[in-house]
Amino acid sequence: MAFDPAQHLNAEQLRAVTAPDGPVLVIAAAGTGKTRTLTHRVAWLVLEKGIDPRRILLLTFTNRAAREMLERAAHLIGGDVGGMWGGTFHHAANRMLRRHAALLGYGPDYTILDEDDSTRLLKACVSDLGLKDKKFPKAEVLGSVFGLAANRGVPVEETAQEHFEGHPVDLAGVLKVHELYEKRKRGLNAMDFDDLLVNGLRLLQEHEDVAELYQERMQHVLVDEYQDTNRLQSDFVDRIVSRHRNLLAVGDDFQSIYSWRGAEVKNILSFEKRYPDATIFKLEENYRSAPGILDVANQVIAGNPEQYQKVLRATRAAEVKPVLAKVTDGGHQARYVVEKVRRLLDSGEVSPGQIAVLYRSHYHSMELQMELARARVDYVLMSGVRFFEQAHIKDACTLPRLAANPADSLAFTRLMEMFPKVGPKKALSLWAALGEHLNLRDADKRARIAALLPKEAQAPWKAIVDKVFPPGEEGGAVLDRPDELVFRFVEAFYGDFAEDTFENAKQRLEDVEELMTFSSKYKSTAEFLGEMALLTNLDAEQDKNKGHPSGSIRLTTIHQAKGLEWKAVFVLWLVDGMFPAARSLEEPANEAEERRLFYVAVTRAKDYLWLCVPRMRKARDGGIMMCPPSRFIDEIDPGLLQIDKAGGFAPSPHWRGW
Numbered sequence: 001m002a003f004d005p006a007q008h009l010n011a012e013q014l015r016a017v018t019a020p021d022g023p024v025l026v027i028a029a030a031g032t033g034k035t036r037t038l039t040h041r042v043a044w045l046v047l048e049k050g051i052d053p054r055r056i057l058l059l060t061f062t063n064r065a066a067r068e069m070l071e072r073a074a075h076l077i078g079g080d081v082g083g084m085w086g087g088t089f090h091h092a093a094n095r096m097l098r099r100h101a102a103l104l105g106y107g108p109d110y111t112i113l114d115e116d117d118s119t120r121l122l123k124a125c126v127s128d129l130g131l132k133d134k135k136f137p138k139a140e141v142l143g144s145v146f147g148l149a150a151n152r153g154v155p156v157e158e159t160a161q162e163h164f165e166g167h168p169v170d171l172a173g174v175l176k177v178h179e180l181y182e183k184r185k186r187g188l189n190a191m192d193f194d195d196l197l198v199n200g201l202r203l204l205q206e207h208e209d210v211a212e213l214y215q216e217r218m219q220h221v222l223v224d225e226y227q228d229t230n231r232l233q234s235d236f237v238d239r240i241v242s243r244h245r246n247l248l249a250v251g252d253d254f255q256s257i258y259s260w261r262g263a264e265v266k267n268i269l270s271f272e273k274r275y276p277d278a279t280i281f282k283l284e285e286n287y288r289s290a291p292g293i294l295d296v297a298n299q300v301i302a303g304n305p306e307q308y309q310k311v312l313r314a315t316r317a318a319e320v321k322p323v324l325a326k327v328t329d330g331g332h333q334a335r336y337v338v339e340k341v342r343r344l345l346d347s348g349e350v351s352p353g354q355i356a357v358l359y360r361s362h363y364h365s366m367e368l369q370m371e372l373a374r375a376r377v378d379y380v381l382m383s384g385v386r387f388f389e390q391a392h393i394k395d396a397c398t399l400p401r402l403a404a405n406p407a408d409s410l411a412f413t414r415l416m417e418m419f420p421k422v423g424p425k426k427a428l429s430l431w432a433a434l435g436e437h438l439n440l441r442d443a444d445k446r447a448r449i450a451a452l453l454p455k456e457a458q459a460p461w462k463a464i465v466d467k468v469f470p471p472g473e474e475g476g477a478v479l480d481r482p483d484e485l486v487f488r489f490v491e492a493f494y495g496d497f498a499e500d501t502f503e504n505a506k507q508r509l510e511d512v513e514e515l516m517t518f519s520s521k522y523k524s525t526a527e528f529l530g531e532m533a534l535l536t537n538l539d540a541e542q543d544k545n546k547g548h549p550s551g552s553i554r555l556t557t558i559h560q561a562k563g564l565e566w567k568a569v570f571v572l573w574l575v576d577g578m579f580p581a582a583r584s585l586e587e588p589a590n591e592a593e594e595r596r597l598f599y600v601a602v603t604r605a606k607d608y609l610w611l612c613v614p615r616m617r618k619a620r621d622g623g624i625m626m627c628p629p630s631r632f633i634d635e636i637d638p639g640l641l642q643i644d645k646a647g648g649f650a651p652s653p654h655w656r657g658w
Helices: 011-017 034-047 063-077 089-104 115-128 139-152 156-163 171-187 193-206 208-217 231-240 291-301 330-347 362-375 391-396 398-404 409-416 424-433 443-452 455-468 482-501 505-519 525-545 588-602
Strands: 024-028 056-060 085-088 111-113 190-192 220-223 247-251 279-283 323-327 355-359 379-381 553-557 566-571 605-614 616-618 624-626 642-644
Touching (some): 011 279, 024 034, 034 247, 056 063, 056 231, 089 231, 111 115, 115 139, 139 171, 139 193, 139 231, 139 482, 171 190, 190 193, 193 231, 208 231, 291 605, 323 330, 330 355, 330 605, 355 362, 362 505, 391 505, 409 424, 443 455, 455 482, 482 505, 482 525
Parallel strands (some): 024 247, 024 279, 056 220, 111 190, 323 605, 323 642, 355 553, 379 553, 566 605
Antiparallel strands (some): 616 624
């Protein structure tokens, strides 16, 4: 069949697709058709350049992306792209290792451990080393640290020190576990997911004959989402293309938002240093968003100094400006979003599945989840488990539940199982010994628990008791203050427990902090728990009765929204300290990534965009914290926005448009 790429591509895309041999970097801004460009490049290489598909390697970050691109390329070519290597970095490394594993001391039939297998093996290593103490990091946390070290190409000790900074941990024990874990994998003839990349690169670096084999075979290498590559992946690509040097990398430095899992934006920013003869193309024609949305995105992202400067140009003609919604607080923000969602749905122009609410951190959505449940508006939470169903929230509520209901066996056993040497059977036997009833105000009962607990568990229980019932407060008045009760529980025990248990402990403890603030508005622990149970049951009822997911709006973190798009998008909590996050403002590089995250959020919207800026937050002590608008909002020309003073409060001095 005749292949004429000019019929399907704009001028920018066509230049990238028909680029001559050699290193090529395609900077594909949001919504500019990078997938179309990649697939047409494959077709052009096969049909116009006569390249055998077996000599093309297409690297992606998901198998789904690879399948989609190969299917599109096959359609353009008019037949199968048989023999072409297409898939993830791990998939390509695995194909090589299956043929050459013996060179690294593995059998060709090596097992690939999935996440559950790896966790089980790590647990066995911890146990066999005698480190099975609940103060020692859990296997899931260790696996995350080991994986991050591998993907960044840095020593485990350095990564562990960084991860556990400010938190006492047996670093020598962590290193012993890593050493034994590596030894056990060898003995099992097994590799975990990260080993595939580590060993794939080792194969190319340590065995020149193997490297030459693949360097000769892979005449053309194409890489998708290049801005998300980590050090291992970048080195892997550089090694393979070193002979023919025909590398076409497609990515957008504006959308590099995954440094926390090892991605390095410097890989794309340093491309021209590694390939001085590279040809650079920019795709700037956006087919997704209305012009006003792109104006906002362009203005804010321009504030990052180290980047490939580019300006998104709209191909659509729509005059609706994004809305800056000035709301009073989180509760008002939630009601505002629900009202606007209902108006959108009533208009018939937008279906529920075309609406998304985005936020920087999971806990930012708590008040909205509650308001949606009350309003019986169906929603799908794409960013995890609903707020009150999360494990750490249930953990933090164990003491309040026991304070309100001394017969709550589920809360008691959940609390006890957090302690060293206490499993489900031991927890149940403790409950039976207490007569299946625990009045926390009863000092004798508290002492009875201490006497019954294993020796290793007595210290954490004593720390909790001493914190909750300090001298002068033996009566337990704090038990009627859920926010203070959770705060003391975290201070005495749960903060350290979370650090040792969850790989994303900091984010989970932020959720718990928000739980404290939420609970502070209730007059009693019982009232707080009653509201929480009501909302949880409403959520469960909606889930049970919900039809097709397209009938629900989407709630998601921005990180999980990357690559997706919706007709209408709301962005929550655009205030300094929340977005950008407070912990991300300590270094310029972190602020730059927060700015990229804002850019990603804005460019998910096709037609309508609401930027929500609450004026204040309630503090845990009942006071009010005034919230300066996000510095990103401050950088937007007020003339680019519709200002919705939904709160009706006085202008803020922090933003020139108030």
